[in-house]
Amino acid sequence: MSTLEFRDAIRDALAEELERDPTVVFFGEDVAAGGGVFKVTTELYERFGPERVFDTPISELALAGAAYGAALTGLRPVIEIMFGDFMGLAMDSLVNQAAKFWYVSAEQHGVPLVVRSAVGAGGRFGAMHSQTHGTWFQGIPGMKIAFPSSPADAKSLLKAAIRDENPVLFLEHKRLYSVKGPPPEREVIPLGQAEVARPGEDLTIVSVGKGVPDALAAAEALEADGLSVEVVDLRTLRPLDLQTVLESVARTNRLLAVEEGPRTGGWAAGLLGLVAEQGLHDLDDAWLITTQETPIPYSPTLEDAYIPDTDAIVAGVRGRAGLVVS
Amino acid sequence: MAKPHAAQRGEQGTTGDSAVSSESSPIGGHPTPDGPTRSQTPGARVRSPVDGLGVDRFLEGYGRMCLIRQFETAMHRLFLAGEVHGTTHLGAGQEAVAVGTCMALRAEDYVAGTYRGHGHALAKGTPPEPLVAEMLGRVSGICRGRAGSMNVADLQRGLIGCYGIVGGSIAAAVGAALAARRQGRVAVAFFGDGAANQAYFHECLNMARVFLLPAVFVCENNFYGEFTPMASVTAGANIAGRARAYDMPAAVVDGNDLWAVHHAVSEAVERARGGDGPTLLECQTYRHYGHSKSDPAPYRPKEEVERWLARDPLKLARSRLLEQGVSESQLAAVEADALREIEQAVQAALAAPYPDPEQDRGREFCP
Numbered sequence: 300m301s302t303l304e305f306r307d308a309i310r311d312a313l314a315e316e317l318e319r320d321p322t323v324v325f326f327g328e329d330v331a332a333g334g335g336v337f338k339v340t341t342e343l344y345e346r347f348g349p350e351r352v353f354d355t356p357i358s359e360l361a362l363a364g365a366a367y368g369a370a371l372t373g374l375r376p377v378i379e380i381m382f383g384d385f386m387g388l389a390m391d392s393l394v395n396q397a398a399k400f401w402y403v404s405a406e407q408h409g410v411p412l413v414v415r416s417a418v419g420a421g422g423r424f425g426a427m428h429s430q431t432h433g434t435w436f437q438g439i440p441g442m443k444i445a446f447p448s449s450p451a452d453a454k455s456l457l458k459a460a461i462r463d464e465n466p467v468l469f470l471e472h473k474r475l476y477s478v479k480g481p482p483p484e485r486e487v488i489p490l491g492q493a494e495v496a497r498p499g500e501d502l503t504i505v506s507v508g509k510g511v512p513d514a515l516a517a518a519e520a521l522e523a524d525g526l527s528v529e530v531v532d533l534r535t536l537r538p539l540d541l542q543t544v545l546e547s548v549a550r551t552n553r554l555l556a557v558e559e560g561p562r563t564g565g566w567a568a569g570l571l572g573l574v575a576e577q578g579l580h581d582l583d584d585a586w587l588i589t590t591q592e593t594p595i596p597y598s599p600t601l602e603d604a605y606i607p608d609t610d611a612i613v614a615g616v617r618g619r620a621g622l623v624v625s
Numbered sequence: 626m627a628k629p630h631a632a633q634r635g636e637q638g639t640t641g642d643s644a645v646s647s648e649s650s651p652i653g654g655h656p657t658p659d660g661p662t663r664s665q666t667p668g669a670r671v672r673s674p675v676d677g678l679g680v681d682r683f684l685e686g687y688g689r690m691c692l693i694r695q696f697e698t699a700m701h702r703l704f705l706a707g708e709v710h711g712t713t714h715l716g717a718g719q720e721a722v723a724v725g726t727c728m729a730l731r732a733e734d735y736v737a738g739t740y741r742g743h744g745h746a747l748a749k750g751t752p753p754e755p756l757v758a759e760m761l762g763r764v765s766g767i768c769r770g771r772a773g774s775m776n777v778a779d780l781q782r783g784l785i786g787c788y789g790i791v792g793g794s795i796a797a798a799v800g801a802a803l804a805a806r807r808q809g810r811v812a813v814a815f816f817g818d819g820a821a822n823q824a825y826f827h828e829c830l831n832m833a834r835v836f837l838l839p840a841v842f843v844c845e846n847n848f849y850g851e852f853t854p855m856a857s858v859t860a861g862a863n864i865a866g867r868a869r870a871y872d873m874p875a876a877v878v879d880g881n882d883l884w885a886v887h888h889a890v891s892e893a894v895e896r897a898r899g900g901d902g903p904t905l906l907e908c909q910t911y912r913h914y915g916h917s918k919s920d921p922a923p924y925r926p927k928e929e930v931e932r933w934l935a936r937d938p939l940k941l942a943r944s945r946l947l948e949q950g951v952s953e954s955q956l957a958a959v960e961a962d963a964l965r966e967i968e969q970a971v972q973a974a975l976a977a978p979y980p981d982p983e984q985d986r987g988r989e990f991c992p
Contacts, residue, residue, distance in 0.1 A: 404771075
């Protein structure tokens with residue numbers, strides 16, 4: 300069976316959409332001639348030429364604003380903001396312009412743009428090249444946020460994002476770029492549909508992005524303890540597929556949300572609140588595994604301890620009262 | 626931030642006594658009451674002037690300026706009557722910039738306006754009635770009452786939004802210019818002197834020049850960023866001069882002179898459409914009201930205000946048209962039409978209902 304590397308899934312999705320739709324354009328810093336700092340977007344410039352794929356100045360605000368203006372006037376721009384940490388510089392264009400136009404203009408036009416970024420810790424990049432910006436934007440109506448967990452999903456979600464009529468933030472976890480997996484079964488995955496990545500009976504672990512393979516590995520380890528773990532992959536943080544989570548919790552009665560980010564203001568805490576509001580009767584237990592409330596440290600020992608990885612999930616579940624099985 | 630020192634709060638440039646002196650300005654050519662200034666075109670081919678419009682078109686333009694003035698007068702009155710909500714930023718005094726610019730454009734060209742953008746919308750062709758209704762928050766508004774004074778958009782007429790964030794219009798226009806290049810169109814950004822200190826300005830001018838985008842950057846320099854004199858917070862106190870750093874053609878333009886604005890923008894549009902890239906135009910003008918409706922503008926010296934009022938763009942256009950043979954009765958007819966059109970728009974808007982929250986829940990996403 301053929302396998303697909305995560306970074307190739309991204310590139311293939313871009314290439315196929317550039318091929319399919321002449322209004323798709325792709326631009327960002329070092330993405331064209333250089334092929335991207337993570338070598339994700341190689342060969343696109345050679346194949347589609349400088350009118351469709353081009354390098355820009357290091358001007359994140361202008362990049363995002365240009366994508367917005369182009370999306371209003373007939374193009375479908377995909378831009379790369381190299382590291383998610385740089386999204387602060389692009390924020391006004393995205394929050395005050397792109398996310399608002401559809402509603403505020405009384406539905407005169409959609410804003411079909413995609414902002415791809417590398418996110419996540421574990422690369423020893425330090426505090427300003429390791430963050431995950433999804434929750435910075437989760438409270439913005441009009442913005443979609445996709446965060447794939449596998450090569451297959453990366454390809455199908457990115458194609459869906461490019462065809463979407465709304466601004467979509469597309470988060471690519473750096474530690475997933477070299478992961479290989481089966482190719483997608485579906486051309487596109489609709490944004491806003493979570494997936495039960497593994498069925499189970501005793502506990503639901505909800506995560507997104509790299510947290511999903513971590514949770515799946517933890518579920519394998521916990522199986523040996525006699526604990527049957529269900530894993531739900533949110534796939535998008537906005538729209539948030541609460542229904543799939545509620546249905547899972549109705550089966551397992553226990554909920555653990557795993558987020559690579561601080562718990563205060565994070566998506567995991569928000570999810571627990573929504574489940575408490577709408578599914579309290581199904582809950583026997585609910586908690587979070589997140590990071591500490593500090594910036595992301597550089598030193599390997601500190602950074603490894605910071606990340607809620609598979610071992611942290613296994614230890615967290617084993618340590619939870621009422622969940623230790625024999 | 627400390628308030629600017631009293632010595633910095635002096636009178637802001639007027640046309641004959643410009644803050645941009647020819648000594649300090651690398652652009653030179655500060656505006657005179659009599660007409661357009663020469664444009665400087667470093668690194669670009671100089672093309673022949675393209676404005677050859679007849680007096681009829683300028684009479685039409687004058688009518689559009691009157692329409693904007695009447696609109697702003699009505700908004701002032703309706704704000705005091707509690708019909709315009711929140712705040713509003715009136716552009717009376719700046720009509721020649723909006724109208725002169727849009728006269729140089731085609732209907733399908735793109736314009737991004739500012740939060741002082743009623744004139745931008747009217748100049749680009751948005752009809753007064755849905756625009757008044759939008760100000761009043763009525764369901765018949767151009768954005769069904771969702772946008773209000775600061776965020777109007779009328780995409781059908783090429784108005785890609787008015788931007789409540791200082792400088793936002795600049796990036797929107799640069800993006801539209803990416804699409805416009807394919808479409809044979811041009812994108813214009815209106816922005817104020819305050820926006821020239823935003824990252825938007827510098828990032829976008831650089832990017833537009835690097836990619837030779839068909840954009841025209843029209844700075845409405847009214848010499849005050851909100852309450853603060855431009856010169857006290859703007860290094861160099863010369864916005865057009867900043868284009869030199871980007872190797873971009875630029876000019877200081879008498880923004881109260883309809884002909885001067887139209888001439889300068891026409892040149893810039895021709896350059897843009899011809900593939901020669903963007904232009905920065907610093908149109909010097911003055912707002913008759915304060916920054917917003919909470920601002921009576923006590924910081925402006927009386928003599929300064931009087932001098933600018935004497936150069937009211939409507940007065941200037943009127944005299945020029947008279948000189949060109951337009952009759953007093955023709956002018957009076959145009960003025961009466963503008964007043965009547967706004968009065969009718971106001972009556973219709975006042976009669977329209979507010980949106981019903983039960984009927985308009987809104988959809989978060991475009992399907």
